Amino acid sequence: MASGAFAEAGADLELVGIQKRFPGFTAIEHLDLSIPAGSFFALLGPSGCGKTTTLRLVAGLEEPTAGSILIGGADVTQQKAFQRPVNTVFQSYALFPHMTVLENVAFGLRRRKIADPVGKAHEALRLVELDHLAARKPQQLSGGQQQRVALARAIVNKPALLLLDEPLGALDLKLRRQMQLELKTIQEEVGLTFLHVTHDQEEAMTMADTIAVMNKGRIEQMGAPEPALRELPKTAFVANFLGQSNLFTGPVVGSTSTSITVDIAGHRVLVPADRAHRHAGEVTIGVRPEKMWLHRKAPVEAADRNVMGPGRVIDVSFSGVSTQYLVAVPYIGTLIVFAQNMAFGPVADVGDEVWLDWHVEHGFGLEDEPVPGAGPRFAADTDTRSIAAQRRESLVTELEEA
Ligand SMILES: Nc1ncnc2c1ncn2[C@@H]1O[C@H](COP(=O)(O)OP(=O)(O)O)[C@@H](O)[C@H]1O
Numbered sequence: 001m002a003s004g005a006f007a008e009a010g011a012d013l014e015l016v017g018i019q020k021r022f023p024g025f026t027a028i029e030h031l032d033l034s035i036p037a038g039s040f041f042a043l044l045g046p047s048g049c050g051k052t053t054t055l056r057l058v059a060g061l062e063e064p065t066a067g068s069i070l071i072g073g074a075d076v077t078q079q080k081a082f083q084r085p086v087n088t089v090f091q092s093y094a095l096f097p098h099m100t101v102l103e104n105v106a107f108g109l110r111r112r113k114i115a116d117p118v119g120k121a122h123e124a125l126r127l128v129e130l131d132h133l134a135a136r137k138p139q140q141l142s143g144g145q146q147q148r149v150a151l152a153r154a155i156v157n158k159p160a161l162l163l164l165d166e167p168l169g170a171l172d173l174k175l176r177r178q179m180q181l182e183l184k185t186i187q188e189e190v191g192l193t194f195l196h197v198t199h200d201q202e203e204a205m206t207m208a209d210t211i212a213v214m215n216k217g218r219i220e221q222m223g224a225p226e227p228a229l230r231e232l233p234k235t236a237f238v239a240n241f242l243g244q245s246n247l248f249t250g251p252v253v254g255s256t257s258t259s260i261t262v263d264i265a266g267h268r269v270l271v272p273a274d275r276a277h278r279h280a281g282e283v284t285i286g287v288r289p290e291k292m293w294l295h296r297k298a299p300v301e302a303a304d305r306n307v308m309g310p311g312r313v314i315d316v317s318f319s320g321v322s323t324q325y326l327v328a329v330p331y332i333g334t335l336i337v338f339a340q341n342m343a344f345g346p347v348a349d350v351g352d353e354v355w356l357d358w359h360v361e362h363g364f365g366l367e368d369e370p371v372p373g374a375g376p377r378f379a380a381d382t383d384t385r386s387i388a389a390q391r392r393e394s395l396v397t398e399l400e401e402a
């Protein structure tokens with residue numbers, strides 16, 4: 001793909017103390033965000049958390065209630081949408097049906113009386129590898145191709161900042177994955193700043209250099225997809241929104257320079273001190289399901305492993321390469337374990353008594369204040385509840401009756 005004249009530098013984006021209130025509803029509480037020029041930045045969060053509102057503020061389609069927006073160091077808060085060096089690609093890519101692909105891309109340039117609109121449109125189409133279809137009408141293209149035309153139409157304006165609002169939402173899974181890789185390649189080639197909004201964590205992980213996880217109008221955590229966000233989630237929301245986690249709450253009952261010991265319903269669990277945000281009092285700690293091991297016999301105690309159990313397998317489900325086990329452990333709750341599928345079939349069946357363990361080094365401790373009275377198995381709120389988060393009492397009762 002040629003970049004040529006389109007390889008114009010991107011610009012920094014800075015949001016400072018942004019708040020957005022709609023009549024009767026605060027969509028954004030307080031947002032500080034700094035996106036370096038030339039980066040691929042993803043804003044990731046569930047539906048309704050304020051992603052589109054954030055983009056509309058940056059694009060100048062909404063006015064912030066408080067705060068300021070800087071693009072390339074210049075304060076654009078008071079600028080009208082058309083004055084900002086920003087282009088947006090929305091989920092529904094409305095192309096003009098009566099115009100050819102080429103004319104769709106050249107349209108904005110013509111209207112703004114930019115020199116050589118046709119040459120520039122061809123160059124943008126070459127970038128998205130669609131120049132050979134320049135003479136077609138949009139309805140003669142597939143969904144993915146139409147989306148690439150929409151992208152070419154945005155890039156042709158050489159925006160310092162490209163805003164993408166769930167632009168792949170209308171595509172089927174295979175096309176989505178393909179377009180994710182293409183978008184990433186295009187961004188690297190043109191060097192523009194991309195602010196990509198999505199509710200799909202896999203999409204964000206695939207494409208972004210940096211991800212900001214947004215929840216209820218706030219950014220909960222920001223960082224590189226790996227290792228920061230996956231390895232060391234700060235909040236229960238992040239721990240369950242990017243993949244799943246087993247979370248537990250209990251008091252810190254001991255600490256050394258290298259680890260803390262937490263009492264989880266009578267189980268002593270160690271977490272490396274440098275992976276725990278809080279070192280005293282009630283804390284919430286966690287471990288990823290893929291880091292846990294299932295055993296049919298009580299594992300021999302070892303200083304570098306945490307053990308829980310015995311518990312009982314209450315569900316086994318295969319999903320291609322791995323098997324997911326739900327294990328109910330009395331007084332703790334239901335834990336989720338992913339095990340790689342070996343040649344031998346399941347390690348355990350429903351009803352089996354099992355123990356779980358994991359390497360101390362794989363645990364993490366959250367910054368979140370534990371919810372008082374929530375019990376040792378920390379249940380995330382309803383929006384983010386993992387499949388494993390269950391009602392503890394009913395399971396304990398169930399086990400006792402079994
Ligand atoms: N014009 C508006 N008036 C009132 N509430 C709005 C308006 N636009 C968005 N909202 C509310 O703000 C919240 C965030 O919306 P939005 O930014 O579209 O979320 P997302 O894109 O993350 O799904 C939602 O609860 C939505 O209903």
Ligand SMILES: [Mg+2]
Pocket residue numbers: 051052053
């Ligand atoms: Mg939205």
